[in-house]
Amino acid sequence: SYELTQPPSVSVSPGQTASITCSGDKLGDKYACWYQQKPGQSPVLVIYQDAKRPSGIPERFSGSNSGNTATLTISGTQAMDEADYYCQAWDRSTVVFGGGTKLTVL
């Protein structure tokens, strides 16, 4: 079965750039999207179709997807960005989520 691999944790200082990767076989051939989830809340879509931002998502969130890796980049990271982040893709009519990355802003 298809798998997406994320680092369990990423740390970043306020104002710096955070990058979270998501790896899967030929992931660049599929659309990747990203969700942000804060404790006790439902996930929120922050990037879809590899690099598009839904309405209301700050411009500091961006995405890319090529080869075997999709990347979520948060520029000028703020304390409010501390959360769990999940990548997601479709493989043969099946949804696959990455294991999630805890972003710590310190």
Added chain:
Amino acid sequence: QVQLVQSGAEVKKPGASVKVSCKASGYTFTSYDINWVRQATGQGLEWMGWMKPNSGNTGYAQKFQGRVTMTRDTSITTAYMELSSLTSEDTAVYYCARAGTDGDFGRWGQGTLVTVSS
């Protein structure tokens, strides 16, 4: 505005079934697939399956085949997910999510906690 409102928390005994509802509003219910995702405490997101409200067609994750049933009632714009033969490992928050045209989940319900305990 688009809203997905789920039914309340449930406590079930092992071996029982649970049926969670997801009431959609603010858009044409039959135009977007509904997916179900669950999350055990402290764990990641786990996809369970999809349903097309216009046809009732479904697709389930292999892990849940034979144990999950996704249905809908278009007259009240509500989707349902029923999971049978519950065990303690099914204790989780269950979410419904509306899928966009490219498979992203742009809208989520608030989640329903299902606790399986004897």
